[in-house]
Amino acid sequence: xxxxxxxxxxxxxxxxxxxxxxxxxxxxxxxxxxxxxxxxxxxxxxxxxxxxxxxxxxxxxxxxxxxxxxxxxxxxxxxxxxxxxxxxxxxxxxxxxxxxxxxxxxxxxxxxxxxxxxxxxxxxxxxxxxxxxxxxxxxxxxxxxxxxxxxxxxxxxxxxxxxxxxxxxxxxxxxxxxxxxxxxxxxxxxxxxxxxxxxxxxxxxxxxxxxxxxxxxxxxxxxxxxxxxxxxxxxxxxxxxxxxxxxxxxxxxxxxxxxxxxx
Numbered sequence: 001x002x003x004x005x006x007x008x009x010x011x012x013x014x015x016x017x018x019x020x021x022x023x024x025x026x027x028x029x030x031x032x033x034x035x036x037x038x039x040x041x042x043x044x045x046x047x048x049x050x051x052x053x054x055x056x057x058x059x060x061x062x063x064x065x066x067x068x069x070x071x072x073x074x075x076x077x078x079x080x081x082x083x084x085x086x087x088x089x090x091x092x093x094x095x096x097x098x099x100x101x102x103x104x105x106x107x108x109x110x111x112x113x114x115x116x117x118x119x120x121x122x123x124x125x126x127x128x129x130x131x132x133x134x135x136x137x138x139x140x141x142x143x144x145x146x147x148x149x150x151x152x153x154x155x156x157x158x159x160x161x162x163x164x165x166x167x168x169x170x171x172x173x174x175x176x177x178x179x180x181x182x183x184x185x186x187x188x189x190x191x192x193x194x195x196x197x198x199x200x201x202x203x204x205x206x207x208x209x210x211x212x213x214x215x216x217x218x219x220x221x222x223x224x225x226x227x228x229x230x231x232x233x234x235x236x237x238x239x240x241x242x243x244x245x246x247x248x249x250x251x252x253x254x255x256x257x258x259x260x261x262x263x
Contacts (some may be wrong), residue, residue: 001111006132009062012108016057017121019127020050020105024123033097036106042093046128047071050089050105058085064169068235070208078233079207080113086211086234092184096238104186108211110234116184118212120186129190131215137193146221147195149246152176157196157251161205165263171254185209192242193220199243199251201227207237223248 027046032183036043051071058065068077069087077084085107090096091115092103101124109117118131129144131137137144157177161169173179176198182188185205191197193216202209210224214234217224226232227239239261241252 001118003135006117006135008073009109010130010132012057012061013109013117013119014128014130015117016054017105018123020053023049023053028096028100031097040094042097043071044090044093044097046096047090047093054085054087054089054107068207070206072187079110082112084110086208087112088186088206088208088211091186091209092182093146095183102182102184102187104184104190106208106212107128108214108234110211113234114213115218115234118215120190120212120216122190129193129212129216131212131219133215133218135219137192137216144193144220147187147193147244150195150198150244150248152198152250155244155247156180156191156200157201157247158182158191158197159201160203163183163263164261165259167258168255168261171257172251175250175254183184185242186212189213189216189242192222192244198247199241201239201241201251201255201261203227203239205237205240207234210234210237210240210242213242217242221245227252227261 027049032045048071051069065083067085068074068079069117090105095102105121107119116133120129120156129139155179157176158181186201188200193201223245224242232240257260
């Protein structure tokens with residue numbers, strides 16, 4: 001896909017994202033929350049409405065594009081063929097419900113399985129992170145620089161302590177400078193993208209949780225792999241790490257030593 005076409009698509013997507021600035025406040029005022037698998041697995045009218053709105057956007061501008069997204073069945077979607085958008089309409093739904101803070105919209109555009117455009121929209125703070133294949137990564141149109149090398153002993157790291165065994169948590173805390181966890185895979189990953197965190201680990205992400213991070217990692221010289229240090233399949237997802245290159249190897253060594261990362 002040529003540069004001009006990519007920029008045209010980017011302009012349309014960014015225009016669509018700006019429309020959410022008027023829509024989301026009204027949706028939050030009338031927020032209705034329900035559960036899916038258990039009482040901690042939340043979904044709201046905000047998630048559903050944003051996804052439906054984007055489906056309408058695709059139908060209007062790109063009717064031949066597929067949508068692979070959290071709040072739909074995805075039956076019949078061929079994620080690695082043709083033009084596919086992978087979407088989490090609200091990443092960090094619990095944060096939205098409980099805090100009205102620390103949530104984002106994740107969008108990844110793949111062409112024949114290749115990551116081509118990526119967006120992480122931190123709506124509460126008005127920050128749009130985007131990456132364009134071969135053209136870098138940006139925050140509100142300001143070009144982002146590749147983070148400097150960050151050794152684990154100097155790095156803040158991010159992971160969910162509820163799904164890791166105690167020995168691994170102890171070893172990670174001992175080896176790193178500190179620990180933080182936002183509870184939104186997109187926003188925890190943004191901290192790595194900005195060089196604020198050394199690594200973010202998620203042991204059970206879905207494709208829409210990680211759709212945007214592939215291209216940011218590629219454009220900014222970060223490392224994104226499975227926890228076995230193999231290539232990560234965006235269509236299947238699974239345990240993953242996005243990391244500064246300087247601490248990736250040591251992180252994986254700790255995660256896979258002893259009883260491993262699985263609780």
